[in-house]
Amino acid sequence: MKLPDPDHALSPRTGLTRAHWVATADGLLDAAWRHASPDHAFLDLPGRPSRSGVRSDGLEGYARTFLAAAFRTAHGDDPHNRLERYAAGLTAGTGGQWPAISDVGQPMVESASVALGLRLTKPWLWDELPEETQDRAEAWLRGSLRHVPAANNWYFFPYTVASFLENAGRGDDETRRAKQRAMELLQGWYVGDGWYSDGDGRAFDHYNGWALHLYPALDAHLDGRPVTTHLREHLKSFHLLFGADGAPLYFGRSLTYRFAAASAVALGAVTGETPLSPGHSRYLISNSLRYFLDRSSLTDGLLSLGWHGPHEASLQPYSGPASPYWASKAFVCLLAGPDHPLWTAVEEVQDEDRTLALPGPGLLVQRHGGVTRLHNHGSDHVRPFEGEYATDDDPLYSRFAYSTSTGPTSKHNVADNHLSLVVRGDRSVRRRIHPLGARDNWAASWHRPVFDANQVVVPGLKVESVTAVWGDQELRVHRIIGAPPGTTAELTGWATDLPSRLVGVRGWTGEKSQTAPQGTAFTTAAHVPTLTADVEGTVTLAAVAVLNGTVEEADWDARVDDLLERTLDAD
Structure with a gap:
């Protein structure tokens, strides 16, 4: 992957700037698109198939890379004309190529990335589609609202679909119920100290940051509403869960998402709901990105199924070739434009020793x-x-x-x-x-x-x-x-x-x-x-x-x- 020269004046420790994040997104997308189907509805990445099957895996490749492309182009900058390809894939996929959304099925997960990508790129992609294509896309997405999610963070997949449909002027009682249901459940899962259980019981892991906080907090930010999750409180402890070398804490499932763990820190900087300075936030997210780029996480330009490199024990039965591309969530940092303090402040390193008790979780x-x-x-x-x-x-x-x-x-x-x-x-x-x-x-x-x-x-x-x-x-x-x-x-x-x-x-x-x-x-x-x-x-x-x-x-x-x-x- 070709990256700009490091900038150690602005980023003394990592050398990474916004330009490096943009270049990383471009590099990951270029490599992934070499495996696109002729109609662009699937990105069939190499690797072991998931239990959901190859068509679902191909949809996952489309949806998760689309999310990275959407964050990359959210300010209207699309020099590689990727949105044209994603529009073609959406047309073909919702025209009958994509598997239908069902109860606790993987397509429901991917519907959230499709919906969020469409919301972030609405002026350049959705608004340019023929009404007939929009109607078909809405019909496919509404499958997420009409089927049963898994009893955990999955409720925020229909939530995100509903948020996009409302933003596109297609909201109704069904979309309102989906959002209300998810937020009511989230309130019941809160245990204190900024932490939610991932569903009933006591499951605390990185899904706090890359799902339970990210979806509703980003929705509120895009709508211009106050963030109502406990994101600021969560980051008081979560920012400590990175090593000085940038490694996230190895704890909980889906760790092949790698630097997606930094998405909560980036989200806090973008929304302003953070106790961290802009320079410290950038240090944390860039140090995490650098950690994986420097440790063989890419094979032929693609994120492999594993941690550093391929690692079978890091995986779950639902992990497929495109699963690692939930790492795309870290590119939420690109919603902060070039003049945002996240990118203009000098990188600030805080690696001091500390002990912190969290009675909630x-x-x-x-x-x-x-x-x-x-x-x-x-x-x-x-x-x-x-x-x-x-x-x-x-x-x-x-x-x-x-x-x-x-x-x-x-x-x-x-x-x-x-x-x-x-x-x-x-x-x-x-x-x-x-x-x-x-x-x-x-x-x-x-x-x-x-x-x-x-x-x-x-x-x-x-x-x-x-x-x-x-x-x-x-x-x-x-x-x-x-x-x-x-x-x-x-x-x-x-x-x-x-x-x-x-x-x-x-x-x-x-x-x-x-x-x-x-x-x-x-x-x-x-x-x-x-x-x-x-x-x-x-x-x-x-x-x-x-x-x-x-x-x-x-x-x-x-x-x-x-x-x-x-x-x-x-x-």
């Missing part, structure tokens, strides 16, 4: 030495209908900690940052997480260990856990209640290519290192430090974990007692 942010760690005592991705004892382990949500420099191990390998109990040969997983609070430098939770289908739960067995941090040190305390005779406890630390440290403080009697042959998104193979102990009844176990560095000499045993008194034993 039950998370603890630990930023030290350029790496951000997130200690998870509140996010589990368990849906209410799945019940207390769902047994499917989800590495992207169930681990006790995540970071910007390590990825969780595969569910087929030893679990990192995990406490498991082994009872009569069955190993437990952590699913439903019940937060107990987060304050200052600690966060706490409890869960009932869940075993496989032959032994779903041990009556009375419960684990209370608390994590406290000082600098780069992590004190992890687990109180096991009701362990039957013969139970073995196993605690693991960070999965890295170089050994991280996990040192027993109380109760642990064994120590070993395990390997994760499938590695993580950051390394092809990983070592996982492990502590073991035989437990029975009620037992308190404690250890100190360090990702990079050594364990400090301190009275850790006394810190355990103090921590328990302030958290699990507090009145």
Whole structure:
């Protein structure tokens, strides 16, 4: 990809300016359009097909690249005449080529990108279409309003379709109901600290920024209305979830969207709903973009299915060849014109160490030495209908900690940052997480260990856990209640290519290192430090974990007692 020379006067750290973002969008679009169908209705990118099938995947290629093109041309600048090609694709696609929108079907997802793209380019694309073509496009889009979304951020796909139809003078009771329904659900999903659960339950991840905030906040901004999501509050914590190298926190699903994680920061700058300075906002988004461009995320100019390069474990069953192009959402930054402070302010770097507790979602942010760690005592991705004892382990949500420099191990390998109990040969997983609070430098939770289908739960067995941090040190305390005779406890630390440290403080009697042959998104193979102990009844176990560095000499045993008194034993 050909980029302009870096500008280190305006952007001392990254060298990137608005011109680099424009050039990146152009490069991604040029590469993707080499795979367009003759009628331009599909962009059939190479790679493994998704479970939705190749026609849906081709629509995804059209829709997600259209979103990037729309942000790129939203000020009327279309030097490559891309909108003409997207108009032809829309005509053919809604004329019978695209798959129909159905209940919980992938075309519903893509309808939002099509609708938002049409809204952003309305004077140059939609308004130039024959009325007959507009009618057919409306009929296809309205399928999103008349079918059932998945019970999470998907409600903002019909919301976005409805917003475009209203903007195009085609609103009615159906569009108003779709928008009202989504906003009512969003209010119910709010837990505080600027964070929403992605649907009922406790699923906190990057969908907060690139969906739950982005769609309604951008709609309000384009309409000239006040932003009513808690975007400003969200960015107070979210901006910490990037490493000094630009890596977003590796946490939650759909991480192949890569620098889409920066879209919330860009959206805040564009709408003015941000606590961050323009220079700091640009540093965060450009540093994230540079992180991936410098780490083999492109194959033949295309975003690959993975993290750095291709990485199967980063994917979900719904991931298809064009899925990574939700990264297009980061180009929302281009809605800020060349004279906007986001682009004219000198880049401002803020990488200082910091700890922040988030009691709403039950998370603890630990930023030290350029790496951000997130200690998870509140996010589990368990849906209410799945019940207390769902047994499917989800590495992207169930681990006790995540970071910007390590990825969780595969569910087929030893679990990192995990406490498991082994009872009569069955190993437990952590699913439903019940937060107990987060304050200052600690966060706490409890869960009932869940075993496989032959032994779903041990009556009375419960684990209370608390994590406290000082600098780069992590004190992890687990109180096991009701362990039957013969139970073995196993605690693991960070999965890295170089050994991280996990040192027993109380109760642990064994120590070993395990390997994760499938590695993580950051390394092809990983070592996982492990502590073991035989437990029975009620037992308190404690250890100190360090990702990079050594364990400090301190009275850790006394810190355990103090921590328990302030958290699990507090009145």
